Amino acid sequence: MAQTMPNFLQKRAQLTPGRAAISYLDEQLTFKELYESSMNVAGKLAGLGMKKGSLTGVLVKNSLDSAVFLYALQLLGATAVMLNNRLSAGELSYQLDDAKAEFLIYQESFESLASESAANITAILTFPLEGLKDAETADFPLLEELNLDEVCTVMYTSGTTGKPKGVLQTYGNHFWSAAGSALNLGLSQEDTWLCAVPVFHISGYSILMRSIIYGMHIVLHSSFDSRQTLLDIEAKKVTIMSVVGTTLTRIIEELGDKRLPGTFRCMLLGGGPAPLPLLEACRDRNIPVFQTYGMTETASQSVTLSPEYSLAKLGSAGKPLFPVSLKIQHPDGAEAAAGEAGEILLKGPNVTPGYLNRHEETAEKIIGGWLRTGDIGYVDGEGFLYVLDRRSDLIISGGENIYPAEIESVLLSHPSVLEAGVTGIPDSEWGQVPAAFVVLKGDYEISPGGLRAFCQEKLAKYKVPREIYFARELPRNASNKLLRRKLPELIGEAPK
DSSP: OOOEEEOHHHHHHHHOTTSEEEEETTEEEEHHHHHHHHHHHHHHHHHTTOOTTOEEEEEOOSSHHHHHHHHHHHHHTOEEEEOOTTSOHHHHHHHHHHHTOSEEEEOGGGHHHHHHHHTTOTTOEEEEGGGGGGSOOOOOOOOOEEETTSEEEEEEEEOTTSOEEEEEEEHHHHHHHHHHHHHHHOOOTTOEEEEOSOTTSHHHHHHHHHHHHHTOEEEEOSSOOHHHHHHHHHHTTOOEEEEEHHHHHHHHHHHTTOOOOTTOOEEEEESSOOOHHHHHHHHHTTOOEEEEEEEGGGTEEEEEEOGGGTTTTTTOOBEEOTTOEEEEEOTTSOBOOTTOOEEEEEESTTSOOOBTTOHHHHHHHEETTEEEEEEEEEEOTTSOEEEEETTTTOEEETTEEEOHHHHHHHHHTSTTEEEEEEEEEEETTTEEEEEEEEEEOTTOOOOHHHHHHHHHTTSOGGGSOSEEEEOSOOOBOTTOOBOGGGGGGGGGGOOO
16 A cells, blocks of 8 residues: 655645745745745646646756745646756757656746757647746646655666666655655754755755755755855854765865854765865864765665764765665675675665666666665775765766766767777866767877867766877777776877
């Protein structure tokens, strides 16, 4: 029998109607006002023909209107296909087509991108978010009870093959993610969470879900700004903030010799282990940092390192959250002993049921409820996880996941390119940036700038290789598999 719960937003508006729900710039809504605004937008969406189960592409940036719209989709029971607004039209078009999206709702600032993305997709209705205020309203059956197994959101993530897959995230996944986070970080009626991470990412969307599940005020920023962050932490009594290494570093630099107010509780840090100097700077300023390991497939954090262990267990991702189980598995299926490296497997009610329209890949990735993350790591004798290789060759640049195979595929589509390999190289601002190593065909000639321009036409800006090196051959093993970890060794040997 399926588990059900009252609609999250409707229930929250009944429980704490007058409590502050969300602030954006100079606007603030209570939970009652948020519910009423979302109901109004849901009626407008129903007027467009949207209903329960409608797969709806969402191309928005962080704003009060976009948050209200996302809650409205939940009231309708429509499924949000969250689109990264930094992607190219070609990348977005692929995702919309793969999802078989019936609608694309976009903010007017993305009108050109939305139009190009949907141009070759039949039977999709595109509509600007701002235009909803003048749209016709229709009655709709409010989804008063949520089946926790029903899909709330779909978020695309590129696998190591470079082919994007739509990760299914159920209402139950989101609820248990929020529950696991609360059991880890604690929960206070005074909590206010600053969200400067994109709502189209699980890091941002999970904060919207925590707000209505906890009854917690969130301060939403359109994008990250270190100065505005510090101003709002002080003025709006922010207690928690989600960050990646680059944003936390900028906050520390902006803070200088000052201290955060005593009301601030912690930074939730994702995007890989923090460097020692950053952790020491936070310690010296009495800023607790909870380092986390999670992914789109686990609806945000699954493993967290508490501040008291951040230096003693430097490099560790921590221990699994209360609802989550973790094990390390050898290729033969045997479970690894403490200290032995193997694939990281996760299990829990926050783990995705699978990938949209990808039954075979779902069956390969989720076995007996265990998610095969593709990451390699080990657990020490005290139960702390150490991640050795994130999704094989994943590049994490400013919190964005970049998969080398996706870039390599674009490079190989150029007529002059024979072989291509991509890896991450260190960058002081973003942590890592992609670098490409290319073998040209025969007498073909093209400059690194020409190849970068070619990539810019097909990839999001942050995926375009920062550097392109020409090589005579690429390092491979006995099975002819590309050894990406050895690519940086070619930098000094690259032919002119």
